[in-house]
Structures are given as C-alpha cells and as structure tokens.
Amino acid sequence: MDKGIYLFEEGNAEMAQLLGNKGAQLSEMTKTGIPVPSGFVITTERCIEYSKKGEMTEELKKEIDSYVQKIEEKTGKKFGDKEQPLLFSVRSGAAISMPGMMDTILNLGLNDDTVEGLAKGANNDWFAYDSYRRFLQMFGEIVLGEKKDQFENIIAEQKKTENVTSDQEISLDGMKAIVTKYKETVNVPQNLNEQLYLAVEAVFKSWNGQRAKDYRRYNKLPDNLGTGVNVQTMVFGNLGESSGTGVVFTRNPATGEKKLYGEFLLNAQGEDIVSGARTPQSIDVLEKAMPEAYKQLVELLDKLEKHYTDTQDIEFTIENGTLFLLQTRTAKRTVAAAVKMAVDMVDENLITKEIALTRIQASSVEKLLHKQLPENLDCKVLTTGLPASPGAACGKIAFTADDAERRANAGEKVILVRTETSPDDVHGIIPSQGTLTLRGGVTSHAAVVCRGLGIPCVSGCGDLEIDMENKLLKLGETTLSEEDFITLDGTTGRVIPSQAKLTEPELSNDFLTILDWADEKRKLKVYTNADTPKDAKKALELGAEGIGLCRTEHMFMSADRLPNVQEMILSQTKEEREKALAKLLPEQRKDFKALLEIMEDKKLTIRLLDPPLHEFLPDEEDILKDIAAIKKTDNKEALQQKEILLKKTRSLHETNPMLGHRGIRLGLVYPEIYRMQVRAIIEAASEVQKNGGKTNLVIELPLVAEERELSIMKKEIGEEAKKVMEETGERVDYLVGTMIELPRACIIADKIAEHVDFISFGTNDLTQTTFGFSRDDAEDKFLHYYFTHKILDEDPFIVLDKEGVGVLMQMAIDKARSVKSDIQIVICGEQGGEPKSVGYSHEINLDAVSCSPYRVPIARLAAAQAALGKQPA
C-alpha cells in the first residue's frame, strides 16, 4: 500500500492537495524549525478511498496505530498512559477551506484511566475532569451526532444542585458527577484507538455531508478531492503560572508599524482569549512574565515573517515553560497597515514593488479616503475603548444586527452596539457605519471583521452598559437610545455620545508611494467622471489623467438657471427656444471655460445633454397644488402660465423615461440645444487658447442606437463649431465621441466607429438594457431578493457582468477596432472604479477607465494589479 499518512516533518507547503491546506501548513512550519506540537496527517487519498469503500479498512487502522506510535516516540508520552497520557486534537483540513467540514475534537485520548494521568500531570483534578467532560461532549456531539441539549441540561442541573451560576464554580465532585452522567448518556468508547478511528471516520464522512456537498456544488468545486485529517498532540496553556496562551502579529495589523502586536493570558487556553471572557494583557508584558519564552517567540516570529515574506498572525501556547506555535497565517490588516507594510517590506528588501502592489486590496483603498475626527475635537468623550479598526464613524445606535441591517437599508446611518459580536452579527456589521463592543480585544471577532471590511470599530468598552429590554446604552448619568447619535474613533478608541463633525482624510506618503508604483505598472489610463471644477480638482489631486465624462445636465439644474431651462422647454417654436437657449449660452461657456482651465492639456470629455426634458420640470402634483393655490388669488396670468406648464409636463410625461426621449434623440429633434452647447464649448476653448492655454476636447453624443443618428448629429456639430471658429478666428481641435449604452450600439459598433474617434461604454445604462433591470426600481423591488436567494452573485450595477454585458462590450470593441484600430475606448459607468471591473477592463483591452474622483486611487491600483496578472478585488 502507498503511503497514506505523513508526519508533519515529512510534508511541506506544496503538498496541500495531498495533505489538505492545514496539514501542509503545519508541515511547512515544522520543516522551518518552528516548535509545533507533533502530529501527523492522514492524506486526502485515504479519504477518497474511504468514500469509495464506505468503511475504514484494517490496513488504515494499522497505519494510524503505527503513526500514533511514532508520536509516542517523539513526545515521550504514551497514548493511554495513566501517568503522562498523550492526548490528540483531530481536525479536518481539505485543500480548499470549506464550511460544513467537521469541527475540531480536543483532548482525544481521555478515558476513565487517562483522566487520572492528566490530573496528576497538571496537578489539577478539576482541570482534568473538566477536560474529560468537554471531550465527552465534543465526541458525543461531533462524532456520535448527539444533541447538545442533553449535555447542557446535565450541567444546568448540576449547577442548580450546587446553587452556582457559572461552570467554573462547579465543585470537583460535581464535575465528576457530570462525567458519570455524560457517560450514561453517550457511548464514548473507553478504547482509545477506537476513539481515534471513529474521529477519523467522522472527518471522512463530513466530506460527503450535505452542507459540504452543497458548498462544493455552489462554488463549482470537484467532489473528488477529499479531505486530510490532522492528528496533533494536545498542549495546554492552562497548567499553571508557567503556562499561557496568546495571539501575536509580527507587525501592527491596524497601523502597519513594525512592532510585535498581540495579547496573551497566563494560565489559560486559546478560547479564553477569543471569547473575551477574560481581558488579556499586551504581548509586551510577556517579556517580563516569561523572558525566555518571549525571546524565543520573537526569534520565531522574525523567522516566520522572513520565510513567508509577509506579516504573520500567530497562535501560541506555553505549556510549563515550553513554547509551541499552533498556527501561523498571513495577518489580516487594515488597508493603512497593508500600505505601510508593503512599502516597508520593499524598503527592507523583503518583497519587490510588484508584490507590494498586489498585497493591497484595491477596493479597501477607499477606506483611506474615509473620514477622520478633527485634530482638535471639541466634543465630550464618553469613554475610550480599544482602537480595533481605524477611521471615524457617526450614526444612530442600533442594538441588534437585524435592526442595524433594516435601518441601514432604509437609508439611515447606524452604529452597531453589541456586548460582543459573533458570526450571526456580520449582516448587521456590514451596512453599519461602525461597530462598538463592550467586550473583546483588538483580535476579537468584531475587530477582525471590521478591519477586513474597513469599517471603524471600538472594542472592549467594559464600562458601558446595555439595557437590551429598553434598548438603552448607559454610562453613569448618560443614557443613549436608538434615536441618539454616537461617534466612534476607531483609530484611538474614543466614543463620543453625539454627532461629531468628521474631517476629510489625508493621503499618507506610503500610499502615494504605492500609487506611484501603480502608475509605473498599469496599462489602463485612469480618467474621472467630473462635472464641476471642484470635482475636477479633487480628481486631479487623486491622480486622474483627464475627465472621461463631464455630464452637462447637472449644470442646468442650479436654481438660477432652471427658469431659463424651463423657458427653453416650454417654447412653442424653434425661435422661442433659441431665444431661451441664448440666455443659457454664456453660463455654459463659463462652465466649460472653468473646466478647460483646470484640465489644461488633459482630456476633457463633454457629454451633450442626456436626460429627458421632463426632468427639468416640476412634478405634476406640485403644479396642481400651485394651480389650486393660484385659483384662490384670481391671478389669471399666473394661472395661465401654470396651466401651460401643466400641459407641457403632461405632454412630456413618459411611461418608461429610461427608454424615452433622451440622449442624442433629444439632440436630433431639438438640434438647437446641442448647437448651443457646442457653441459654448468652442467659444470657451477659443478664449482659453487665446489666453495661451491648451485644450484637449472630446464632444460626446449619448445613447446612440443607429448609425445615422451619429452621422446627422456629427454634421450639425461640425457646422456649429466651424461657424464659431470663423467668428473667433481661433482654430479649436476636438474629437467627436459617443457613448455606447445600448445593446444595439454594441452590435453596430463598426459602423459607429466610422464616425467617431472616442467611444465610452456607459455601463450603467448598458446593464439596464442588457438585463432589462431598471436601476430606479429593481434594487428594492426584486434585486435584493435575487442576492439573498443567490439568483445573482453580485449586483451588476456595481460589478460589471462579464457573462452578459461583457460579451456585448467585447463584441463592440472587436467591431470598432476592426474599422479603426486606434479608436480610444473607455468605460465610464459606476463599474469603472470597482476593482474587479477595472481588472476586466484591462483584460478586454480598454484604453481607460473613468470613475468618480474618490475612486481614482482604487482604479490606479487595480489597473496596476491587473497589469501584474493579479485579479483585483
């Protein structure tokens, strides 16, 4: 028979397929000289064989026995020994981590005999019987499938008998009584080999459990990989004052600072730190408490970081002065930390710039642009907890995850406040502005989740009190309800019982360094969608190379211009309309001149008016109200005007405005509108050029569906531009561009390309028409249902739909380039600043992405990652 079991020292990180990921990692650590509790891995192949045969073979049992013997030799302990019993943990571990696989069984190897040995070794009978009790329960639940209730009932009964409230208070005799009752309830074999075989078999079986199978089907993973089984010697951090347990990061996961960061507890087990039941001490304290172990730990951490060339997150246990590392993994980190670590590690020659760039999750970069509390805060601080996830956040208090989700989805800004959080709370954390917990440290559940999400978090505010019944948060005299605002500073841990003003963030030098490196590597240009000088300046500051989309309609909306816009719309004749447009002309010219002066020779893409005209008119209901009011005053002229307005509003009403009279359709029916805009653009550019400035213009036509729309409108533009140039005597160069926002435009992109030099995918609209989803309606009407029921994995309005919209885009790109190889093609929908979509834009060879100013840094980084062959996320 081939080799079916590997000692940790026989494997390495490359063997994940055979040993599972956990087994391979434990092997790698062992190989690297890290003191890992001894153990072995039963290979995934044995699991596959088991699946085929449906039973444990005698050969496998013998093989397991022989490896138990090897561990006995290595540790000097004996399985079943009444003095120093060897105990195991048994864990599943597939090549890909998978929910639904078997939970860990600890303390395997205990029976009525060995429990005495454990007690003797630890010099602690209560500990030993408590461990035995726990083992029986775990084995009962996990391996034998017994209900949790019956175990809990036995404990509850015992506590009642002894009249105590916590497990810790149960007497030794009580604990022994519990063990006796457990044994009556559940048939855990006293034979230790039998225990081990059954546990291994349970792992094998869990591979074909319903939940694991569902997960694989859903994620399209093959069913024939199998799982490894990790059998590892138990070590105990709770054997007294020379024992302990802790969690430590090689660098600060919140700031990136190169300094050990972590916590430990003396005389405790790992779960005590995670649960938050006891408040742990800073890792620095360990140096004084156990200088030898601390020194060894520091050396090991250094070694591990160099080995893995990344910040490590390590679990350790000290058993009677001996240090063991139980796990090392790449540390989760805030984006600020990720940036600092990446830049530092390049400085330290630990990694290359390329690797540094791929170490930062592009989507998380947005958090660096998030708000902060002002330096000189003038609000009262209620209390200060642990700075668990940086950044400031403000919102009204939500006391349950469900409340938080519901209210946030309704548009409210909320802060989730919980005693502590568990995975059940994640759906409430995600939509919240920030999270506050009363218990738990900087490695607690809330802290880890929030850092991952880039959401501010303050943890361990033990002096606060929650009154769940009345939904109140109290501290001393202060009482806050769901209606009250609270502000968190996750960078310092401060909690402010009011709505504090937040300030804009500042880009760190490290981050600017990363973005410079990104610019060196990326192929995609990054433009911005900006309609105002303020947006344009911000975008340039954040590295935009031009404006890929300037929407002119927002310019029409200001209170002082709207009357002229409405006059234009209400015009009965072309002449009247031209008169009204003439009033708008100088304003538009000013708009464009300001933008041109900011952009200089960088591209400025101006999209001519797009929305349906009724968007500029008041609601029918409001007009009716006005009319009712005017009727009382007997002002006939005012009444007549309102009635004209009403009639026009009604005549412009559309059942489906998204598919209505907008975009170039507007320009074709009312060419004088587009001509006014073109005049304003060319006049503005003339002025700028005459003052010695440069211009780099694209005049863009929206919502094209048919070639002739373009050919006609391009002619109109050319005529008007020529006229202005003749008037001003100044030649202005400009490109004509168009937006592809409709499936038909994708299909006829070759014909479109004959008329334009610039194409921009308006993927918001293209997604709407490709799916037949109205952005205005779909989200709350049915898309939410689609996401929760997994009908769609992602919101196609956020992440570009490669399967549908992407196919149309590729068709359009191929067709357009087939007739004009140097045509510029960009994307300017919301997806243009979303990392996965940026990656896709690189993949399909777009020239540029264009996104809102604050997303420009994300796009720069994501574009670099894509160019480096890493799928940005």
Added chain:
Amino acid sequence: MDKGIYLFEEGNAEMAQLLGNKGAQLSEMTKTGIPVPSGFVITTERCIEYSKKGEMTEELKKEIDSYVQKIEEKTGKKFGDKEQPLLFSVRSGAAISMPGMMDTILNLGLNDDTVEGLAKGANNDWFAYDSYRRFLQMFGEIVLGEKKDQFENIIAEQKKTENVTSDQEISLDGMKAIVTKYKETVNVPQNLNEQLYLAVEAVFKSWNGQRAKDYRRYNKLPDNLGTGVNVQTMVFGNLGESSGTGVVFTRNPATGEKKLYGEFLLNAQGEDIVSGARTPQSIDVLEKAMPEAYKQLVELLDKLEKHYTDTQDIEFTIENGTLFLLQTRTAKRTVAAAVKMAVDMVDENLITKEIALTRIQASSVEKLLHKQLPENLDCKVLTTGLPASPGAACGKIAFTADDAERRANAGEKVILVRTETSPDDVHGIIPSQGTLTLRGGVTSHAAVVCRGLGIPCVSGCGDLEIDMENKLLKLGETTLSEEDFITLDGTTGRVIPSQAKLTEPELSNDFLTILDWADEKRKLKVYTNADTPKDAKKALELGAEGIGLCRTEHMFMSADRLPNVQEMILSQTKEEREKALAKLLPEQRKDFKALLEIMEDKKLTIRLLDPPLHEFLPDEEDILKDIAAIKKTDNKEALQQKEILLKKTRSLHETNPMLGHRGIRLGLVYPEIYRMQVRAIIEAASEVQKNGGKTNLVIELPLVAEERELSIMKKEIGEEAKKVMEETGERVDYLVGTMIELPRACIIADKIAEHVDFISFGTNDLTQTTFGFSRDDAEDKFLHYYFTHKILDEDPFIVLDKEGVGVLMQMAIDKARSVKSDIQIVICGEQGGEPKSVGYSHEINLDAVSCSPYRVPIARLAAAQAALGKQPA
C-alpha cells in the same frame, strides 16, 4: 472599336446591364415580334467611356450616324427630310431606374426645314409648329439648361396679344411667332446630327448629376454602371381619325377578371389620356372604330401576356392605321385581383403554383380580412392618425371602457375613444367596433390589443382633444359628443366624423386555394397569439397550427375576477396570498380547459403571468378621489381599505415598469402565483384527458435574464405539476419553455437551452431593450421624427430590425442549438405576422412564427414565399 450601339432587334431582356432596363425591354418586345417604333440603344459602356474622357469622341458620333442611317433604311423616312422627316425621341435608361436621370426629349429632328415636312405629312401646320415649339423648349431646358420661365413668358405674352386663355387657342401665326422668339432666346442647332449628339451627351452627363449621385450613394448603388441612351422613332396618334392612342390591361387590375380593360382616344397623343383633358372611351369601343387595329391589338396582348406570363399594362399608338406598342409592363393590381389572376393563370397552365404564390404581396392580404371603407369615399376626413390595426369601423363615441362595455352590451355599436389605453380598458375594447387613441403608436397597448382581436384601431391622433368632463371630442371647429357617429379606417389612419358605409370582406375560394398552396410550400410553422377561446377558434379557421403565445394576464382583468386579483396583491403574507389565489384557481382552470378543448392535440403555449402587479390596481388618482368621497361618509372601514390600497399602489409604483418587477421576477418572488397557474393548467389538462381529449402543452416563463431564474422556477413548476398529477392520478406531458426578450438572454441562450425545450423570441420587448426605445413613449415622442427624417427606414416594432435585434437572435439560435439541436425556437412578437420579418424568420431557421389570428394568412403566404426564395413584403 467594340460594338457600342444596338438596334432594338439586336438586344433582349437579359441585356439590361449593357443596354439599360428600358433599352432591354424595348429590344425584348421587338424580338418578340411586337410592332415597336424602330430605334437603337447606345450602351452603358459608351456612357462610362464618356465619363472617363469627358467628351463625345468622333468615333461615337460616326457610330450614331451609321445607326441613324439604319433606321432610315428600316422606316423609309429620312432624318432631315423636307417631305417625310424622321423624328426621334431620346431617353435615358440605366440598368436600375433612378430619379435624377434625364427627362425625355421628343420630336428631335425638327428644324426650320423639317417642320414643313412634318406639316405636310400630317396635313396640319398648327400641329407641326406646336411640335417644333415643344421640341425647342424641351431641348432648351433639358439639354442647354435654360430656365423654364422665359419660354412660359413668351407663350403668356402671345396669349395676351391674341387675347386667348389656353395654348390650343393660339393661332397658327401666333405659334410661328412663338417659334421665332424661342429661336432668338435659345441656340438650338439647326444641324440635326448636332441636335442628336448634344441630346446623347446630355443623357451621359445626367448620370453624374448631383441628384443621381446622391440617389446612388443613399441606395448604395455603384457609380460605374453608366446609363444607356434610347433613340427611338417618333410615332403620332394625332394625325387624324385613323390615328389614336390608348392604355390597356390584359386583365382587370381591380378584380382580376380575364377581360381586356383600358381606354383610348382617337386622334390624340398619350399625354391627352394621362392629363384627363379629354374623356377617353372604353377599349371595347375601339373594336368598332378600328376593327383591324383592335384585332391586331388583342392578338398582341395575348402574345405579350404569354411571353411575360403575367398581366401586362400596355401603351399603344395607332399612326394612320398602323399599330405601335410603346411600352409594356407588369400591371399593378389590387390584392383581390392579384389572387384571382394567380389562381387563374395556374389553371391556364401559364404559371406554376410556386410562381403564383410569389405574385401576391403578403402584407396586402390583410385587406381581404377586414371591413373596408369604399374606394371612393365621399366623406370629410377629420384627421389622420397612425394605422394601428387594419379595417374600418363605425359607431358612436364611448369615452370610457365602462361606457363602451355597457352600451355595447345594450346592443349599440360604439367606438372607444381614449387618450391612451391600459389593461384596465380591455373590457371596453373587446365589445367595441374600433378604438381611437390620442397617444401611442402602432405598437401601443391599444394597437396590440386591437390587432390581436382583429378590431380596427387608429392611434396617436395627437391633434384631437378630449374634454372628459363634458365627454366631448374636439378638433378645431368640430365637436363630437357621445351621440355622434365616428368612422375609423385602421388601414390608413383616417378618422371620419360621421357614419360612413363599410364594405364586407369575404374569403374568396381563390384566396383559400392560394393559402393551401402556401401550406404545401412553407417550412415555417404558423402559430397564433391567442388568449381567449374566441381568438383561438378564429385563428384555427384562418389556418393556425397551434397557439404560440397565450397571455394569461388578460384572463385576470375581467370585472368579476379583478377583486380577487387585487385581494391577492394586497395580501400581507404568503398565507393570505394563497387564500386569494385559491379563489382564482377554478377560474383559471376553466380558462385553460376551454382552450385545451379547442386546440386538441395542437400546441398550446401558456405564458405565466407577465405584467407588473400594479397594472391590476387602480390609478393612484382614482383611489385619492375615492378616499376624498369616502371621507364625507364617515365609513371608517371603507376608508381604511382604500388607504391600504393606496399604500400598496404607491409601494408598487415603478419609474420604468418595462424594466421592473415583472415576468419570471414576479414568479420568483411570489412562487405561489405561478404555482396556482401551473396547478390550473395541469388540473385542466387532466380533466380534458380523462374525457378522452388530447393535450399538447408548453408552460412558458417570461423575461428571463439569468440561467438560475429558470433553474429555480423550473423546479417549482415540476414540483407543483407532480403534486397535481399525484392527486388526479393522470399523467400530463408538458414542455417547459421560455421567452427570450432581453439581450442578456440572447447572450446566454446556451445556458438557457439546457433548461427548456421551447424558446420564443418576444421581439417587442427585445426590440425595446436592444434599441432602448420604450414602446409606450418612443412612437409619438421621437420615432415619428426619426421616420420622417430618414434616421430609421422602418419602425423596428413593426419590421424586425435585422441589423441589431436580428444579430442577437442569430446569436441566441446558434448558442441554443449548439447545446440542444432539436430545441423549438419561434418568434411571437408583433413582427411574427409581418411579411419581411416572416421572411427573416425563415432565413434564420426558426421553427415557427406566432402572430395574431388575423395575420395568420399573411404569415402562411409570406412563409411560403420565403421558402420559395422570394423575400416577402
């Protein structure tokens, strides 16, 4: 030099490329032994050479001279003869007829000498000088480019001098004076060869005139074809009582009857017939007037019809007893005549069935199925809207659907007149004679419903105004009330403000014969879109082979069911909803049973509920009115109910309902609705089968965008169907189908095909999303502008857009068949009954088209034509 000129007897019909179409036709007639005035054709090649060289070569002039000589020999007349001068007409004639080419020059060969010869030959000086005058003017205008005004002024002056009003009254001396003045004005050469060279050159030049070039560019015709020049001997029908001219058809072009049909005038020229200045006589009279010529004419007509194997429309001239045919062409005809001619000619063994089928314009067939307005309408037309559903209808005006229903049920004939219609109006449309709407195009709700029902409809009469308060319909001075009759012509869009007399349709045996032949030839199946037993029966009568689309929503709209539908929509919980649905179940079962019994083993495709639920609720405005009214009565319970209704109506409101919560999205969020429908279908089918009937069912899911929508819903359907079959003990076979109505569905059609056996293109919706055109808005907002300004040639909601929508369809077909080669694919949009679209459906290998009942015959014929390789129109 190669041969550059052909006598008519040297050419034939196949030589259109070289001789131009007219030249080839004249040659063919000559070759067939038809007495055509002699002449020759200068080839298109000579024209091309001229275009290259820019001048007439001496060789060409000599070549022309030699052919003039040949004509002199053939006719015995001499060019320039002072006794019997030979005169020519000169005409252009390219291979494809083209506006902008040169007009005809008549009487070329006249000068101061030959005019005397002409006078002598005709024994009519006035005629000769009038001819000379006309020639000088034609030559001046056409060849020399002189202005028409100066000629007209000279005539006007002469008439003033003589104090007469018509040209005919001018004296011989006056006519001679005009000739003298013309010659002073314009330099027409007296040299006759020169005249001919210049005329030929003018034809050559007109090939490269701006209008002809524009026409070619617009129609994508090549510029290098050139035109032929036809030089033909003049003959005169006005040389006295043994001369004459006429027009004759070989069969009656209005009825198809096999009997000569035409008119003639003695001592007249062709233009006298066309101008209507003299009233011509029936062709029968010619038999008595000139028995010899008549006999010859009858023989020639018979020969021509046999030669061209189709009814001919002929121009003839008799010059001094000698018959000449000037032109023959295929006769235009009414559709009734086309049908009779086609069937008769097959009986006569003149043509094959295949040819007969291609002789009838498929689109015109619709006229045979509807009541019509008489050809010679003597009523005032109020306005003309869009021809939304063909046929004529007459009735009194009803302004609401309720009124229409009530009055129609009371036996009155009514026309429903609405601003626009919604599903709420269907109960009023059904009993009406016709529907008139102020808004909406030919694919608006009213249009689609009416076409489906075969009810005439005129839509988009934007100039009409409805005064709902006083129930009046206004336009300018005209005001119509409920008591007034109105007549609609849905075939032309005319609206007549009175009671016009209508003519009844009848399906002739000839037409039925044609349809039988069509069925033998066609490859496409023809299904129908039918929702009611009445529609289904009518469609079967008209030859439908099944129902390709049964829309279930119309079944929900009847007054007695709507309350239950609304109860279902207003339900707060799934349980409440199921209770309301349970009330609808027996009604739906009845619906389906009735259809199944009619269809027997023919396909019945039932589409599950498609429209957004708010379509079943009243308008917000109406509810608000009700609430205001109830408030006065203090009925609290009623008020509360209305307020719940208002709230739900508002919550269901959508900005773009076409892209909203409808189709399968509805079924996914409320599976109990689809389950009720599936239960009703399967229960109905069980009953039918138990009674010995057969069923052939497709259950169809609308508006799919994503594969998982289908996989989930198919499972639901399967579960419900299985449950019912277990209850009834009756196995019911059914296919699951889906509608492809969205671009994304086309793109993922391979994935879709894995879940269904039947795909139906919903090309109405697919056109909407591909173009981004809302059917409800686009027509009157901008599409009308698009058609008048040639931005689009055809309405894509009427004629399938091959360039855009068609590309998506082909993609879908390829992908679907790539995974399931035997999948059935049909089209069921409005275009499914339009001939060009039926042709395209054949071309892209669809299995079937499905159209409204009255379009079934059109589709049958068009499908046959397509199968015979002729593009239907």
